[in-house]
Amino acid sequence: MKTTVLLDELHLSDVRPDAVSQEYARLRREEAISLTCDPGVVWTERVFPTPGCSPEAVFESDSLKFQHCADCGSLYASPIPDQATLDRLAKNGAASRLRRDYYAQRFSDRQRSSIHDPLLRWASEIADEYGLEKPAIAFVGNDETGAAAAIADKLDATRLVKVACVSGQKDRDGVETFSADDAPHAEFDLVVDLGSLERVADPAARFSLWARLLKPEALLAFTTSNASGLEYRLLGAAAPSFLALDRLNLYSIPALHDAIKAAGFAAAEISTPGRIDVELIKHALEQSEKLPSMDFWRHAFTYGGQEMEADLQMFLQRRRFSSYVRVLARRAGA
Numbered sequence: 001m002k003t004t005v006l007l008d009e010l011h012l013s014d015v016r017p018d019a020v021s022q023e024y025a026r027l028r029r030e031e032a033i034s035l036t037c038d039p040g041v042v043w044t045e046r047v048f049p050t051p052g053c054s055p056e057a058v059f060e061s062d063s064l065k066f067q068h069c070a071d072c073g074s075l076y077a078s079p080i081p082d083q084a085t086l087d088r089l090a091k092n093g094a095a096s097r098l099r100r101d102y103y104a105q106r107f108s109d110r111q112r113s114s115i116h117d118p119l120l121r122w123a124s125e126i127a128d129e130y131g132l133e134k135p136a137i138a139f140v141g142n143d144e145t146g147a148a149a150a151i152a153d154k155l156d157a158t159r160l161v162k163v164a165c166v167s168g169q170k171d172r173d174g175v176e177t178f179s180a181d182d183a184p185h186a187e188f189d190l191v192v193d194l195g196s197l198e199r200v201a202d203p204a205a206r207f208s209l210w211a212r213l214l215k216p217e218a219l220l221a222f223t224t225s226n227a228s229g230l231e232y233r234l235l236g237a238a239a240p241s242f243l244a245l246d247r248l249n250l251y252s253i254p255a256l257h258d259a260i261k262a263a264g265f266a267a268a269e270i271s272t273p274g275r276i277d278v279e280l281i282k283h284a285l286e287q288s289e290k291l292p293s294m295d296f297w298r299h300a301f302t303y304g305g306q307e308m309e310a311d312l313q314m315f316l317q318r319r320r321f322s323s324y325v326r327v328l329a330r331r332a333g334a
Contacts, residue, residue, distance in 0.1 A: 002269040004326070005317045006118060010275040012283065014114040020102050025243055027095035032062035032245045035081055042082040048074050049204035050255045061237040062244035073252035075227045080248060083201040087166040089245070090142060090199075100169050103144045116150050118273070119194070122221070123151045126190075126328060130219060134158045135189035138213045140206075141196030142167035148175075151192060161188075163213065164196070180209050188213050193222040203249045207263035214331040220265060221328050226272055227252040229323030230316055231280050234297070238288070240280045241323060253320050256327065265329035274322030278313045 035041050047053060048069060055067035055078075064077045090096050103112060126132065136159040139148035143165060149172055152160040161176040163183045171177065178184070191210050200206050210220050226232070227250035231239045241247070251259060253270060260267045282301055285294060300308065316322040 001267060002271065002328075003318065003320065004122075004269065004271040004273050005314065006273040006275060008275075010114060012276050012279045015111055015276065017111065020098070024095050024098055027093070027098060028243045028245055029062045031089055031093050031095060032064055032243075035085065036063045038085075041085050043079040044082065044201070045079045046076075047078075048076045048249070048255075049202075050074055050251075050258055053255075059237045061242065064244040064248075066237070066244075069252075069255070072255040072258070073227050073233075074255045075232065075247075075250040077244065077248045080201050086199065086201055086245075090166045091168045096142075096144075096167050100144050100167060103146070104169075112145050115145050116147060119147055120150060120154050122326065123154050123192075126219065126221060127155050132189060132219070136187060137161075138163050138183070138188040138191045140164055140191060140193040140209065140213070141199075142169070143194070144169055147194055148192070155190075159188075164209065180205075183209070183213055185212050186215050189215060189218050191218075191220045191222075193220075195223055195225075197222060197224040197251070198247055198249050199245070200249065203251075203259075204263075207259060211264050211331060216331060216333045218331050219328065220331065221326070223324065223326045224256075225250055226320075226323050226325040227255070228321060229272065229274070229277065230321050231277055231323040233321075234281065234294075235284055238284060239323075240284050240287075251325075253325070256325065260327065260329050264332045266332065267327065267329045269328040270320065270325065271317075271327075272320045272322035272325050273317055274324035275313060275317075277316050277322050278309045280323075282309075 048055060050072055052071060053069045054071050055069050057065060058068040059066055066075060067078050068075050132155060134156050137152055137157045138161050140163045144167060148160060148162060161178060162171065163178045164180040165177060191213050197203055197206055214220060225247060231241060232250060256270060281297060285298055
């Protein structure tokens, strides 16, 4: 199975400017806490949809309780708010509005480029390897950065639709939009989903949606966060990337293998080409001197030097222990 390594350099400030990132985190945490005081929210206890999962409670974050599976290593919230509540926050919540407004402004061009460029290279590689010519593309989930249009343009798509896109951003002309229930069946050559899996109330339903949209033997490309990644394994709820409402479902690499197969897909690539894991861990160490069991890492970053940091980031990519996952899978034939 293909494992991609990205050698070009990327810095935390390229994707998460401090002021915007801190304000987004503050608003998102306030939203999570406020849900526990809202009598209109429906909460559901659940078992993570991974075969043989045996969860145990591990921590509470932003008033949400999280479970960990000791067998596969997945991490997930339970109980969880209903999807209608999550959609309402994605459309009208203060954190989502901040994110939309930020990406709509010119000064974010650098951040948009840092997000789009690796995705566009990936899309080109997929098109070349699988002979995609003028594909029909379904983009699932929210798209504040404009990635859907950029990928459609790169691949010269004959059709672009958006499915389960609830954040309220403006679409370009000619883009059809559908709810998850109303989306066409088996009409698309490629489904793209960037980061929605970790934010939905029912991740198994998201796998089913992807499968319904695709023609037999068509391709699914999605990204998500990785419970096997060093940042989450080492820091848990203290990880800089961990915001409870944005990390409701964290699949490990073994759990992703199982979920992909159970949904009727064959995995062609599961890679973790993240480039900011080491910087995130250093950032966490700088923010707190009381994180448990961190003496080794403090010592390593103090005396290891930049070469050690580069080697560590490369190791995390090659061995799929970076916190960012991208997956390419092919739907089973008819």
